[in-house]
Amino acid sequence: RAASPAKLRSPIICIMGHVDTGKTKLLDKIRRTHVQEGEAGGITQQIGATYFPIEAVQQEAHKVDAGLEYRVPSLLIIDTPGHESFTNLRSRGSSLCDIAILVIDIMHGLEPQTLESIELLRMRKTPFIVALNKIDRLYGWQACPMAPARAALEANRAVAAEFEQRLMETKVALAEVGFNAELYWENRDMRRNLSLVPTSAITGEGVPDLLMLLVQLPQKLLTERLMFVDFPACTALEVKVVEGLGTTVDVILTGGSLREGDTIVLCGMDGPLVSTVRALLTPHPMKELRVKGQYLHHKRLEAAQGIKISAEGLEKTIAGTPVLVARNEDEIDYLKEEVMADWNKARALIDKSGVGVYVQASTLGSLEALLEFLRKDAKIPVSGINIGPVHKRDVMRASVMLEHKPEYAVILAFDVKVEREAREVADELDVQIFTADIIYHLFDRFKAYMEEVRE
Numbered sequence: 001r002a003a004s005p006a007k008l009r010s011p012i013i014c015i016m017g018h019v020d021t022g023k024t025k026l027l028d029k030i031r032r033t034h035v036q037e038g039e040a041g042g043i044t045q046q047i048g049a050t051y052f053p054i055e056a057v058q059q060e061a062h063k064v065d066a067g068l069e070y071r072v073p074s075l076l077i078i079d080t081p082g083h084e085s086f087t088n089l090r091s092r093g094s095s096l097c098d099i100a101i102l103v104i105d106i107m108h109g110l111e112p113q114t115l116e117s118i119e120l121l122r123m124r125k126t127p128f129i130v131a132l133n134k135i136d137r138l139y140g141w142q143a144c145p146m147a148p149a150r151a152a153l154e155a156n157r158a159v160a161a162e163f164e165q166r167l168m169e170t171k172v173a174l175a176e177v178g179f180n181a182e183l184y185w186e187n188r189d190m191r192r193n194l195s196l197v198p199t200s201a202i203t204g205e206g207v208p209d210l211l212m213l214l215v216q217l218p219q220k221l222l223t224e225r226l227m228f229v230d231f232p233a234c235t236a237l238e239v240k241v242v243e244g245l246g247t248t249v250d251v252i253l254t255g256g257s258l259r260e261g262d263t264i265v266l267c268g269m270d271g272p273l274v275s276t277v278r279a280l281l282t283p284h285p286m287k288e289l290r291v292k293g294q295y296l297h298h299k300r301l302e303a304a305q306g307i308k309i310s311a312e313g314l315e316k317t318i319a320g321t322p323v324l325v326a327r328n329e330d331e332i333d334y335l336k337e338e339v340m341a342d343w344n345k346a347r348a349l350i351d352k353s354g355v356g357v358y359v360q361a362s363t364l365g366s367l368e369a370l371l372e373f374l375r376k377d378a379k380i381p382v383s384g385i386n387i388g389p390v391h392k393r394d395v396m397r398a399s400v401m402l403e404h405k406p407e408y409a410v411i412l413a414f415d416v417k418v419e420r421e422a423r424e425v426a427d428e429l430d431v432q433i434f435t436a437d438i439i440y441h442l443f444d445r446f447k448a449y450m451e452e453v454r455e
């Protein structure tokens with residue numbers, strides 16, 4: 001007999017897609033499936049993520065595939081739907097998100113952020129499944145709460161024609177961007193074709209199928225990636241000030257384990273940061289009581305998990321960068337280089353000539369995505385970058401272009417606030433600030449402006 005298969009870690013799952021397609025609702029629906037409040041082994045809310053023990057997944061997934069083997073210990077679904085978490089969960093140009101759910105509204109088909117999500121997934125080579133959501137909006141749909149998609153469709157013969165029509169349109173649109181897509185039960189080759197799952201985030205049809213695929217697909221395609229290794233690796237998702245704790249960093253522990261007292265090395269705005277883990281925190285299971293500051297302390301936590309780290313001197317940590325652990329003193333210098341690598345790489349993309357636009361984003365992940373789009377699609381040089389809100393000094397830096405190439409006296413600000421003073425100075429100096437939270441929109445605005453300038 002073959003040796004029993006190796007232990008795998010939990011796959012990390014992101015939800016992406018256009019605004020209003022039902023990402024949040026779908027996550028809620030999946031989450032509410034088997035919430036056993038406070039009970040051991042139940043679905044638990046973590047920092048930035050929801051943790052699904054395999055038993056909870058199994059209760060739904062078995063409706064679709066009774067014979068499915070479970071090698072992953074649980075699923076970790078990242079809670080911030082949209083690009084944010086996906087672009088942040090990456091390191092050295094590859095994604096730490098193991099598999100994504102791309103949500104498409106069946107009534108609308110592919111929309112701008114759908115396309116943008118697809119581009120990001122392709123760029124990072126992340127496998128994904130498509131939730132064809134809002135099937136309950138097909139005219140005459142009869143709800144089959146939490147039923148497998150196929151059974152629900154069979155019970156809804158009356159809407160078959162509309163469903164087929166919309167399914168076909170989506171398939172064609174996906175083919176136009178280079179993806180063969182099939183309803184997952186008709187998909188003979190998961191490696192080559194995208195799997196589509198009809199879902200309703202309101203009544204829950206297709207949710208069992210989605211959960212089944214979130215187990216099956218990683219076990220088929222990602223076993224190598226999911227082999228458990230005890231090399232601790234985290235990504236900083238958010239830097240937050242918490243009453244009583246000071247500045248904390250919310251991380252996803254993507255590999256290995258983390259202990260209280262560990263020496264951590266982080267990427268800071270002005271250079272590497274070294275600190276000691278004072279506390280490893282997860283939310284209290286009784287969070288719904290809204291007791292303030294009720295975090296659980298842990299001595300040690302294992303991947304994959306969402307964790308709040310409390311430590312000294314984290315204020316300048318850049319979101320979307322790695323947090324690494326030094327097991328001994330001599331490693332620290334090497335790790336400092338490691339944590340700064342992505343930020344340095346982004347800085348290396350700044351045009352040597354010093355001529356170009358100024359680009360600003362909320363996190364390193366989104367900045368990288370933006371720079372890649374700028375280089376590939378728009379072919380526009382970049383003279384400066386920054387992370388965080390647009391301040392007066394950013395405007396001052398961008399204004400340098402007024403002398404060289406006035407049409408580049410521009411700040412492309414992605415998903416960040418513009419301080420009032422910055423806006424005033426920009427108006428005064430005639431520096432253009434373009435803001436958007438969809439990369440395409442940012443480009444569209446910038447392109448329209450460039451055309452105007454050239455005339």
Ligand code: GDP
Nearest residue numbers: 019020021022023024025133134137200201202
């Ligand atoms: P997000 O922007 O992708 O997170 O979308 P939301 O989850 O906030 O949903 C946007 C709107 O669509 C809300 O009004 C939801 O109630 C609605 N919605 C989401 N999923 C479904 C669905 O499966 N069926 C129907 N009928 N409405 C849905």
Ligand code: MG
Nearest residue numbers: 023024025081
């Ligand atoms: Mg939402």
